[in-house]
Amino acid sequence: MELYRLSISEAKELLDKRKITVKELLNSLYQRIESIDSKVKAFVTLSKDKAYEMADASQKQINEGRSLTIQGIPVAIKDNMCTKGIRTTCSSKILENFIPPYESTVTSRLNENGYVLIGKTNLDEFAMGSSTENSGFFTTRNPWDIERIPGGSSGGSAAAVAADECIAALGSDTGGSIRQPASLCGVVGLKPTYGRVSRYGLVAFASSLDQIGPITKDVKDSAILLNIISGNDPFDSTSAPVAVPDFTKVLGNEIKGLKIGIPKEYFIKGMDSEIEESVKTAIKKLESLGAIPVDISLPHTEYAVATYYVLATSEASSNLARYDGVKYGFRAEGKDLMEIYMNTRAQGFGAEVKRRIMLGTYALSSGYYDAYYKKAQQARTLIKTDFEKAFNSVDMIVTPTSPTAAFKSGEKTEDPLQMYLSDIFTISVNLAGIPAISIPCGFTSNNLPIGLQIIGKRFDEESILKAAYAYEQSTDWHKRKPNL
C-alpha cells in the first residue's frame, strides 16, 4: 500500500486500528518527498527530527487508546506560520534564518490535536504572488506538469498535497492564495470567513484580508482541519467570538432546494472556454443533485482587483516595516542607520515585495490617501454590499476559481498586471470577508486541473462544505493523481 496517498480520514482509521504505525506513515511520506521533491520543490524546510519526535509521542497516545482528532497525521505548513524552534522564512531572504521563539495559534491547535509537522512549504515571498515564482528561494512546480507553476501564494502547500508529499496542509489566503493554487493543483482549498481562524503567528501580509485555511485531498479532510483551527483566540482580537459547529456533521446532507447564484460578471466573453465549460457542467451537476441555479449580478466586481491592490499593498507597506535588520533576520551593514535600513531592505526583499511596499506607501501618503486608500475602502464596502444583497436571494455563489489553468513558469513574470489578474475571481471574497472553497471540477485537454469556487455567507462554511461534498461524492475528479 502507498501510505503517502492516504487522506486524513483514511490514515486516521488505519492508525487507530493499529494497521499501520505513525512512523511507517511518516517514512512513506519522507521517501515520497525524497523521490519527487527535487522535481516539485514544495518544501523550504523539512522538520524531520521534530516530526519523528512528534510521531513517537503520537504513537504512544494511540497505543494508550487516547488518539486525538488528527493523531499522527503528517501535515505540511505554509512557511509563513510561525513554528516554535523551526525556521519560518516566508520564503524571504530577510527571514532566511529566522527561528520563531513562539508558536502560531493554528499550529498550537493542530498540536493539541496530535498532528505531526512534516515540513514548511514554499510560497511567494510574504505570500505576495500567484505562482511561487516570487519565492526568495526557488519556484515550486505543478505536479501535473512540472513546466508549469502550481499557483500561489500557497503553491508549496497545494503542490505538496497534490503530489502526496503530505497528508494535508495549511495555506493562507489574502486574495486567493489558498483557492487558486488548490484549483491549479487539483486539490481542495478552503478560505474561511475572516475572523473564523486566528491569525496569531501568521506573518502578516494584509491584516484585514489574511486568513488561514486547509488545503486537502478531499472535502471531508477540509472539514476536519477547519474544526481544529477555527474559533476565537484571545491573542487575536480580530478573531470572532462566534460558535464553531462540527463541520463534518453536514457532510452527506442533501443539497436539494439550495439556491446557487451564478454571477454574470464571472462568466464573460473571451474567457477560457475549457474553464467555462467545466464550470457550467459542474453547475449542471449541482442542479441534478437538486440545487437551483439563479442568475445574479455582483455589479462592483470590476473594481475588485484595483481595490485589492490598493488596500493589500497599503497594509503590507506597514506590516513589512518591522524587517529593518535591527532585531532579527537579515541585516546588511552600512555606514550609518539609514544605510543599514536601506541596504537591509534592498538586499533582503525581492522585486515583487518592493513593488508592493512602494505601491502601498504611495497610496497612504499624505495628499494621496483620500484618492487611493480611502476610495478603495469605499469600493470595498460596495463589493461587500454586492454579496450581502446577493445572499438575500441565494444560499451560495458558484464561479470558476481561476480564469486559467496552470500557466507555464515564466509566462507572466514580466507582466505583473497579467499576474494580478490570476486572482480576479478570488479577490472579491477576501474583500467581503466571506468564506469560499475551491474543489476540482474537471481537466483541460492538457490534463491540467480546473477548480470550482463555491462562495458562502459570512460564517456559513457549513453550506459550502455541504455542497462541495455533495458534488465531490458524485464526481471522480478528486481521485485523479498526477504522474510523477
Place this chain on the structure above:
Amino acid sequence: MRYEAVIGLEVHAQMLTDSKIFCGCSTRFGSEPNTQTCPVCIGMPGVLPVLNKKALEFAIKTGLATNCRISTYSRFARKNYFYPDLPKGYQISQFELPICEHGYVEIIVDAEIRRIGITRIHMEEDAGKNIHEGAGNYSFVDLNRAGIPLMEIVSEPDIRTPKEAAEYMKKLRAILRYLGVCDGNMEQGSLRCDANVSIRPVGQKEYGTRAEVKNINSFKFVEKALEYEIKRQIKVIEEGRKVIQETRLWDSNKGITESMRGKEEAHDYRYFPEPDLVPITVEQKWINEIKASLPELPDAKSKRFASEYGLPEYDADLLTSEKSLAEWFEAAVKAGGQPKAVANWIMGELTKLLNEENKSIEECQLKPKQLTEMLKLMDNGTISGKIAKTVFEEMYKTCKDAETIVKEKGLVQISDESAIEKAVDEVISKNPKEVERFKAGDEKLLGFFVGQIMKLTKGKANPQIVDEMLKKKLA
C-alpha cells in the same frame, strides 16, 4: 508693537497600568534592558496586539475628569516611521476617532479663572529607548518601555502666557495623580510635554506661524522654555524676518531652543486604521460606572475646603494640589485640629521639613493626628508657639508624640506667675540702663527684655504673662 503668544500643549502621560497596552509584559521602571519584553512588544513576525482594558479605563477616567465627551466608537491607527526603538516600524496610536474629545480644565492665573480647552485625549503605545553609551560605533536598543500605555492630551491653542502653561501643566498633573492614572513624574519621563508656540500682535485674530518645542523634560522648564521661545519669535519678527514652521528642541543646559527639523523634513506618518485591532466600542453603562467611581477632583475639593473649613482660597488650592496632601490635612482636622492652624503648620513647617529631605507627603512618617495633638498642647497652654516649633521638628524626626517630647525634654511652659516674676525681676535688676531708656520712651526695648527672660527660662515662660508682667513692672 505688543505681542501675545498662542500656546497649545501636547502632553504625553504614561499610564500606571501593571501591564503593557497590547501584551502582558510588566511596566515596571528600571529593570535590566529587554527583560520586560515578549514577541508582541518586540514586534516579531506574525504577532498581534490585544488591547489592555485597564488602559482604556484610565483614558476614559481622564476624559471624564477633564470634561471630555467619551466616544462610544473609537479606533486605533498606525503611525508609520522608521526608528530603531520602534520595533514594528509603526506606533499604534489613535488618529481619526480618539477615545475622548472636546473637554477643558480650569486654571487660576492672577486671581482669574481661565478655561483651557482640551481638543482630544488618545491612547497610544510608548516606544523603546536607544542607548548610545558603551556601544562603540553602534547603539543599543532597550525595548522594556516599548508598549507601555500612553495618553496624549492635546490642548486647544488657548494658552497665552508661559505662566498659564505652567498652571495648566500643574492642574493636569494634579488631576492625573488624583485619578491614579499617571504618577506625573516629568524628570523620569512619565509625563512629557511638547508645546506649539506662535506669536501675533495683540488684537490680531489670525494665528502666526508656529514652532513645536520638544523635550521640555522638567516642570521648571515649562515656563523657561516658553519664555525663551516667545522672545525668540518676537525678535525674529522685529528683525523683519519670518518665523518658520519647524520642530525645535529645548536645551535645558543652554537655556535655549534649537531647530531640529523643518517643515520640509517633517515626517509623513501615513496614518491609516490599525487592521489588527477591532474598533473600540464602549458601552454607556460602563462610562457611567467609571464616572460614578471618580474621586473628588482638585477643583471641587478646593472649593469644598474653602467653604467647609473656612480656608482662604490660596490655602485651599495649595492643600488640594496633591491628593495625599489634602488627605493629610483632612485627617488632622478630623482628629480635632483647628483647620486654619492645621493648614498653617502643613504649608509652613511640614512642607519645609519635607522639602529639606526632598520627600513627598506620601513618604512622611508623621501622622496627622500627632499634629492635632501638638496643637492641643498649644491651645491648653502646655507649650508656647515658639516651643511648638522645636517639638514639631522633634516629632517629625522621631515620630514620638508631642506629649512625650515635651515631658522628656522638659518643655512644659511656665505659667506660674511667681516663677515668672522671679525671672522678670532678675532681668530688670541686671539691666538698669535699659530700664532707664525704656522708661524714657524707647519702647522697642521691650523685645530685649522678653528675649532675656526667655533665655533665662529656656524659652518656656508663657510669653503672654511675661509681656503683661513686664509692662506692669516697667510702667
